[in-house]
Amino acid sequence: GAVVSQHPSWVICKSGTSVKIECRSLDFQATTMFWYRQFPKQSLMLMATSNEGSKATYEQGVEKDKFLINHASLTLSTLTVTSAHPEDSSFYICSARGGTSGFSYEQYFGPGTRLTVT
Amino acid sequence: GQNIDQPTEMTATEGAIVQINCTYQTSGFNGLFWYQQHAGEAPTFLSYNVLDGLEEKGRFSSFLSRSKGYSYLLLKELQMKDSASYLCAPSDSNYQLIWGAGTKLIIKP
Numbered sequence: 001g002a003v004v005s006q007h008p009s010w011v012i013c014k015s016g017t018s019v020k021i022e023c024r025s026l027d028f029q030a031t032t033m034f035w036y037r038q039f040p041k042q043s044l045m046l047m048a049t050s051n052e053g054s055k056a057t058y059e060q061g062v063e064k065d066k067f068l069i070n071h072a073s074l075t076l077s078t079l080t081v082t083s084a085h086p087e088d089s090s091f092y093i094c095s096a097r098g099g100t101s102g103f104s105y106e107q108y109f110g111p112g113t114r115l116t117v118t
Numbered sequence: 119g120q121n122i123d124q125p126t127e128m129t130a131t132e133g134a135i136v137q138i139n140c141t142y143q144t145s146g147f148n149g150l151f152w153y154q155q156h157a158g159e160a161p162t163f164l165s166y167n168v169l170d171g172l173e174e175k176g177r178f179s180s181f182l183s184r185s186k187g188y189s190y191l192l193l194k195e196l197q198m199k200d201s202a203s204y205l206c207a208p209s210d211s212n213y214q215l216i217w218g219a220g221t222k223l224i225i226k227p
Contacts, residue, residue, distance in 0.1 A: 043219040044161070044205070093160045097213075106151065107215060109160040 002028045004096050006110035013084055013117055020080045021113045023094030029074035030096035034107060035067075038091045050077055084117040091115075120144050122218030124206050129224045130196055138191045138204050138221045146211020152180050152191045153205040155220065161205055164191070193223075201225045 050056035050071035095107040149168035153161035167182035
């Protein structure tokens with residue numbers, strides 16, 4: 001099956017610094033990638049949708065200048081949390097989709113990145 | 119609006135059968151996915167239904183009724199490792215998955 005990787009798996013950073021998280025589709029071309037955030041015991045919250053070569057579409061309430069998304073190629077998207085604050089501590093998960101027809105638009109999830117801001 | 123309704127938590131016994139129900143309302147519909155999510159991990163794909171009826175895959179089966187906005191996930195021969203959250207995620211007219219809070223399934227020996 002399709003594999004999506006994320007790096008790093010976990011990261012601890014100091015308040016005010018920036019953190020970059022990478023999401024890669026290893027064996028398929030991801031036309032669309034999604035970034036989610038999940039707080040403990042809560043549902044997945046979609047932050048933004050990105051299509052290769054175009055600007056990301058952010059969900060309401062998500063600051064695009066704080067959460068920078070770059071989908072530079074069909075296999076790589078990055079999320080940069082700028083000027084991180086403790087309230088940004090969460091589980092960040094990316095998913096990738098290869099197409100928009102039938103089964104090909106299943107979302108394959110990366111393993112997630114646990115961010116802790118101190 | 120768009121809405122997902124699943125029980126918050128269910129408990130079942132090892133070796134038994136459990137059915138997790140999901141009702142949904144979406145703007146358009148392009149199929150429904152079920153995902154499993156263990157604590158601290160990302161979701162993993164279980165099943166996809168786009169037509170009415172039952173899809174069986176090993177110990178797991180998923181059913182869909184589009185006219186009723188209803189789906190269920192059936193887990194047979196429950197094992198301790200099936201303890202997880204189960205997420206019902208319908209796809210709307212933009213092929214966007216709509217996520218609810220999921221159902222936490224607790225398996226007891």
